[in-house]
Amino acid sequence: MKFSKVLGAVVSLAGLAAAVPTPEGGLGTNGSEPFYHPLSDFDFQSINLALNQEWIELDLFNYGLARFSVEEFEAAGLDAEDRYLIQFMAEQEIGHAQLLTNILGENAAKQCTYQYNFTTVREFIDFCQKLTRFGESGVYGFLEHLNSRDAAQLLLQSITTEARQQMIFRQFEGLFPMPVWFETGITQSMAWTLLAPYIVSCPAENPRIEWTNFPALNITNNPNATGYYNDSIIGNDTTPAITHNRSEPLSYAGREVFFTWDAPGQNVSYNNSYVTNTTAGDARFVVWLSQLNVTYTELTDINGRSGKTYQPGDTVFGDSTAPIVNGTMFVAITDVNITVTPSNISALNDHIVAGPALYQSG
Ligand SMILES: *[C@@H]1O[C@H](CO)[C@@H](O)[C@H](O)[C@H]1NC(C)=O
Ligand SMILES: *[C@@H]1O[C@H](CO)[C@@H](O)[C@H](O)[C@H]1NC(C)=O
Ligand SMILES: *[C@@H]1O[C@H](CO)[C@@H](O)[C@H](O)[C@H]1NC(C)=O
Ligand SMILES: *[C@@H]1O[C@H](CO)[C@@H](O)[C@H](O)[C@H]1NC(C)=O
Ligand SMILES: *[C@@H]1O[C@H](CO)[C@@H](O)[C@H](O)[C@H]1NC(C)=O
Ligand SMILES: *[C@@H]1O[C@H](CO)[C@@H](O)[C@H](O)[C@H]1NC(C)=O
Ligand SMILES: *[C@@H]1O[C@H](CO)[C@@H](O)[C@H](O)[C@H]1NC(C)=O
Ligand SMILES: *[C@@H]1O[C@H](CO)[C@@H](O)[C@H](O)[C@H]1NC(C)=O
Ligand SMILES: *[C@@H]1O[C@H](CO)[C@@H](O)[C@H](O)[C@H]1NC(C)=O
Ligand SMILES: *[C@@H]1O[C@H](CO)[C@@H](O)[C@H](O)[C@H]1NC(C)=O
Ligand SMILES: *[C@@H]1O[C@H](CO)[C@@H](O)[C@H](O)[C@H]1NC(C)=O
Ligand SMILES: *[C@@H]1O[C@H](CO)[C@@H](O)[C@H](O)[C@H]1NC(C)=O
Numbered sequence: 470m471k472f473s474k475v476l477g478a479v480v481s482l483a484g485l486a487a488a489v490p491t492p493e494g495g496l497g498t499n500g501s502e503p504f505y506h507p508l509s510d511f512d513f514q515s516i517n518l519a520l521n522q523e524w525i526e527l528d529l530f531n532y533g534l535a536r537f538s539v540e541e542f543e544a545a546g547l548d549a550e551d552r553y554l555i556q557f558m559a560e561q562e563i564g565h566a567q568l569l570t571n572i573l574g575e576n577a578a579k580q581c582t583y584q585y586n587f588t589t590v591r592e593f594i595d596f597c598q599k600l601t602r603f604g605e606s607g608v609y610g611f612l613e614h615l616n617s618r619d620a621a622q623l624l625l626q627s628i629t630t631e632a633r634q635q636m637i638f639r640q641f642e643g644l645f646p647m648p649v650w651f652e653t654g655i656t657q658s659m660a661w662t663l664l665a666p667y668i669v670s671c672p673a674e675n676p677r678i679e680w681t682n683f684p685a686l687n688i689t690n691n692p693n694a695t696g697y698y699n700d701s702i703i704g705n706d707t708t709p710a711i712t713h714n715r716s717e718p719l720s721y722a723g724r725e726v727f728f729t730w731d732a733p734g735q736n737v738s739y740n741n742s743y744v745t746n747t748t749a750g751d752a753r754f755v756v757w758l759s760q761l762n763v764t765y766t767e768l769t770d771i772n773g774r775s776g777k778t779y780q781p782g783d784t785v786f787g788d789s790t791a792p793i794v795n796g797t798m799f800v801a802i803t804d805v806n807i808t809v810t811p812s813n814i815s816a817l818n819d820h821i822v823a824g825p826a827l828y829q830s831g
Contacts, residue, residue: 497618505572505623508616514679515611516620517578518657519628520569521678522604522664524580526631527562529600530555532585533593545590545697546708547641558634565627572620581671581739591642591695598638599827600667602797605631606653607660610814639797642694643707645715648795648831650785651760655799656815658683659758659825662745665738682738684731684745686802686824692719694829720830722782722792728755728768729775730802730823750804752776752822759798759830760785763814765806774823776802780830794830801825 491498507513534555542552570577587593608628615621636646658681665682694715699708706713730752735745754765755778764783768776784790801817801824809816 503619503622504617505619506617507573507620510679512615512617512620513573513576513676515615515657516569516572516624517676518661518664518678518680519604519608519624520566520573520578521581521668522607522660523562523565523569523627524578525583525664525667526600526604526634527559527566528580528583529585529597530559530562532583533590533597534559537590537593541590545594546643546699547590547594551641551709554637558637561630561634565630568623568627572623576676578675579672581675582669583667584669585667589695591697594638594641595695598635598642598644599797599829601631601635601638602827603655603660603663603799604628605635606655606799607657607663609652609654610656610660611654613812614815640711641709643697643710643713643715644694645831646712649760650791653759653761653798654811654814655758655825656680656818658818659799659801659821663825663827665743668739671739678743681747681818682743682745683747683801683821683825684733684735684823685737686728686730686800686826688800688826688828689727689729690725691826692829694719715831720780720794720828722780722794724780725777726755726780726800726828727775727777728802728823728826732774747822749820749822752802752804754803754806756801756803756806756817757781757794757798757828758800758814758825759793759795760791761811762793763809763817764793765803768802794828796831798828798830799825800828 507516534552587596605628612621612625640646661678661680662683697707698705700706704714733745733747737743737745752768752771755768757764764781766778766781768778770777780794783793785793802822803820804822805820
């Protein structure tokens, strides 16, 4: 006994045997060489969509820094150190785009040209927190479903960085930095629907994005968080800060929310080369995607492609837990109210009439 123990130590020191004890189970832990590349079309299309997202973020952060003057940033409460943080985020995007390009290989999407509709620093910051919200949630929706666990590992390590960017932009906007207990996931088709309008033209060799682009959804009374109030009144002050209490007037349970949406068959995105589509039936419900939950409210006052609903007041785990609807979250119009949970959220794709849109609930 004694002898073999000593021998074991000697052998182990020589690097020849004796792994540290590991509980049974797990995947990808048997010592085989990781393979950081797509193993399916699903993998390629998911990661290539994420790459398109990284490219726009790189462009957006640099564009905003160049577009607005120092005086305009200062008037929005953002000083030189804040601007350097945005510049550093752009540099992070260079790294993320490089990583995903390495994963995808020579067919990886190249950078495109983009269009933005913001006209002030506050609107730029608001757009950044919204774009990074669907970038982050778009990856959470598919990460666990990739065939390549090794590629998922690398993507996870970039998307956690993007999550930090999203929160920092909320802080720059004077919002409560993280008003949820859980960050939600959405499907690739939902993320693509949200990203598509901002891409104007792409290199001809970029691979075609194979996810569905749903008809656009407009929340016509979306809470507007871009107002700038430097009045030190709690609940009203929206200067950049680590945190501000912001409940009302952004949103509350029972709030009426109004929608209009497009018919399918519209050409969208770069070179107008994608056509919106849906396989859903008639519009009947509004789906609210937030936290761990997919909840529905009835769509009423339906008139052609418009309607309204009321913001639900459900909480994640029941009384005294977090309200499901909070932060920058997702709503869409559906034909049915099927039950789905975070790991099978893609079952919703067949039932999306229009959307999602980002709802600025808190
Ligand atoms: C080790 O794990 C990899 C990935 O999980 C698998 O493809 C491979 O067949 C396994 N090799 C052995 C020897 O079990
Ligand atoms: C807020 O207002 C105060 C007092 O008018 C001013 O000194 C300060 O620079 C302003 N801060 C921001 C971030 O706008
Ligand atoms: C920009 O366009 C989006 C989507 O079309 C819209 O929701 C948003 O209100 C617009 N922003 C501004 C500042 O006009
Ligand atoms: C959304 O609705 C609002 C209010 O009717 C309107 O001002 C805005 O232009 C609409 N946006 C889009 C993208 O349709
Ligand atoms: C949001 O509010 C700001 C400030 O009150 C205003 O300038 C802007 O036009 C509003 N944006 C929208 C899309 O209504
Ligand atoms: C607080 O903000 C709202 C806009 O959300 C503004 O209309 C109002 O005047 C502000 N209230 C005070 C007391 O400054
Ligand atoms: C901030 O909001 C919380 C939750 O509503 C409340 O308990 C707290 O008193 C607020 N803080 C201040 C300083 O108003
Ligand atoms: C969102 O969370 C914040 C912070 O906990 C809270 O003040 C606010 O009331 C919540 N909003 C809604 C719509 O529940
Ligand atoms: C719309 O997109 C389809 C599919 O890419 C394309 O065949 C068609 O020419 C486009 N139509 C217009 C008007 O650009
Ligand atoms: C929309 O999707 C349906 C079902 O997949 C398909 O039959 C139809 O051709 C699509 N329409 C367009 C314009 O792509
Ligand atoms: C929200 O999701 C969690 C996790 O799936 C679940 O336990 C909870 O019951 C859901 N809450 C509601 C109100 O549906
Ligand atoms: C679906 O809607 C019906 C009423 O139309 C309701 O009874 C049912 O509880 C809803 N189910 C879900 C999962 O929201």
